[in-house]
Amino acid sequence: xxxxxxxxxxxxxxxxxxxxxxKGVEVIALALSKNHNLTGLDLIKCGCGELGTAALxxxxxxxxxxxxxxxxxxxxxxxxxxSLGMLFASKTCSLxxxxxxxxxxxxxLLEELCLSLRTNKSLTTLALSYNHIDDSGAFYLADLxxxxxxxxxxxxxxxxxxxxxxxxxxx
Numbered sequence: 001x002x003x004x005x006x007x008x009x010x011x012x013x014x015x016x017x018x019x020x021x022x023k024g025v026e027v028i029a030l031a032l033s034k035n036h037n038l039t040g041l042d043l044i045k046c047g048c049g050e051l052g053t054a055a056l057x058x059x060x061x062x063x064x065x066x067x068x069x070x071x072x073x074x075x076x077x078x079x080x081x082x083s084l085g086m087l088f089a090s091k092t093c094s095l096x097x098x099x100x101x102x103x104x105x106x107x108x109l110l111e112e113l114c115l116s117l118r119t120n121k122s123l124t125t126l127a128l129s130y131n132h133i134d135d136s137g138a139f140y141l142a143d144l145x146x147x148x149x150x151x152x153x154x155x156x157x158x159x160x161x162x163x164x165x166x167x168x169x170x171x
Contacts, residue, residue: 003031025052085116097125127155142168
């Protein structure tokens with residue numbers, strides 16, 4: 001496995017490989033636990049579901065501290081968000097950027113994600129564009145901004161915010 005062997009590749013872009021699926025993401029996650037070079041992993045539209053996010057989370061909690069950026073664009077379930085939340089709640093988490101574009105994040109999913117990020121000290125970039133987040137989800141994001149002091153960049157483009165949301169983000 002090339003990732004396990006620590007080849008000099010520092011960014012792996014597997015975008016739009018729908019057939020990778022959970023099984024393939026699990027294999028990649030296992031290899032990540034032995035890799036010390038990879039800093040970025042793009043799994044947009046690769047079929048990463050509950051098993052894949054759980055495997056990625058476990059790998060990043062249990063051994064890999066060089067991966068800094070993950071990009072995902074598959075529908076997220078409660079279990080997927082819970083797995084990511086356990087990663088961000090871990091003191092060993094070193095992930096700095098998480099891109100969850102077009103992942104069908106409901107207010108309930110956002111609440112769970114934001115709760116786990118409240119005390120995280122590694123994440124500096126959170127990108128949640130194209131999720132159709134509405135005012136109820138914006139409330140959790142505003143609370144996250146208030147509580148998390150390491151988050152420097154929050155990308156929220158192409159969502160469903162109204163004038164009411166501006167009040168959440170206003171000073």
